[in-house]
Amino acid sequence: MKVIVNKLLFRFPTNMATTETTQKLFQQFEPELLKKIQQVGLVRKFKTDEYLMQTGQQIRSAVLVLDGVVKVFREDDEGNEVFMYNLHPGEACAISMTCAARQLSSQIMAKALVDTEVLVIPVELMDEWALKYRSWYQFVLETYRARFEELLDTLDHIAFRNLDERLLWYLKQHQKSLKSNFIKTSFTDIALELNSSREVISRLMKKLAEKGHVKLHKNEVEILHLKM
Amino acid sequence: MKVIVNKLLFRFPTNMATTETTQKLFQQFEPELLKKIQQVGLVRKFKTDEYLMQTGQQIRSAVLVLDGVVKVFREDDEGNEVFMYNLHPGEACAISMTCAARQLSSQIMAKALVDTEVLVIPVELMDEWALKYRSWYQFVLETYRARFEELLDTLDHIAFRNLDERLLWYLKQHQKSLKSNFIKTSFTDIALELNSSREVISRLMKKLAEKGHVKLHKNEVEILHLKM
DNA sequence: TCCCCCATGTGATGCTTATCACGCCAGAAG
DNA sequence: CTTCTGGCGTGATAAGCATCACATGGGGGA
16 A cells, blocks of 8 residues: 655544544444554545545545545536535545546546545455445445435436526535535636526526525625525 | 246246346356356346336346346426436446345336346345455446446536537437437427427427438438537 | 726626427328 | 327527626735
């Protein structure tokens, strides 16, 4: 196993609080597996807006989120962005798992939405564990199922909802993921994520404000009630 | 294992040709696993347009396609249809696998596009094999990865392509899946799949015909060249 | 202080697509 | 033959959204 050493990378046991967090987040694992995870897992920290992964990068490990939020999305040739899903503590990225398993590079980007802590599991162990621990196999499957469902949800919205509903959905997701009613993302960036344009978002925000769903502050949107 | 007996359901070895097909399609499996598949797998046949699976149905088995084409899609509350992907011989449905594994009902519909033959593996064995045979575990993972990629591809098209390009894409998929240059699907049904309307498809088809990509016959579209 | 940049607000305009309203034709059924 | 039905063609109209053009206003740096 190649160990990249920098100040953001630790052997798991170096952080006692994290060990406890892991035990809480991954209760479903057999004690033996949990112990192994703690022995070989590497904790890696990312600051807000840092990239965990970028297009074309080879993936050599599975990533489990311990703390924070990771936005997973794709970018096509023309720079269009496709939001896929956000990952929260206790969750893992499905794509990273198979790409890791098959040593493929991916077309995926992953970015920390807030300061984030993840647990990195080398690819060789992933496979080994899948054959050895039922709970790990189940976890991998469940990860797939959940991401798949989320992707389908995203698909539904893009296919059938108008921009105003999608904007509401976006706001709701931020509220849930970041556990905050204040969104500091610029309209330009929101437009990018929804594949729209700044002007349109501006107009729609105004409508939402008129309806009392949000309140617009300087460089910030406050979510009031998102009836849904 | 509960065995449903009808004329469309056979113990695997009853059909020697199918046994050979399976060996060809699933070369990656260890001989021992292949043998087991042939012992316990059930062959089930579906006629064109028959449903393999409908919304809300409990899934109790994994489905591997032996012959034909299976269209997998979702329908939302308002009757909107979301195309997900087509399954071809040697492929399996990812959704059915985890839903089976977790005994969940799904929101998925699956329909035979032509006369189709599938192999049904009871859910208990799926899990057992995953822990026992590396090749089966890899197959499950690869199935997920592939379906995931296809879903992303669909997402890209819906999000960024105009209807004319999506129609071309649709035609190309049919050509590939059904290995035929003739499409008998009515414009109304194509419109349903692309979440558009008959009139629009009609106009776009005319454009494609003018450009020489297709030729319109009575109740049938002939694909000429789909430059892409 | 002045200037510039960045985020935002807003009107005008045009493209893509949905929808409505018809008309046409062919094959099936009476 | 007549009627009915289902698939298709086509114009008119409008909604949703992108894009362009330009304005405003605040904060930071020279």
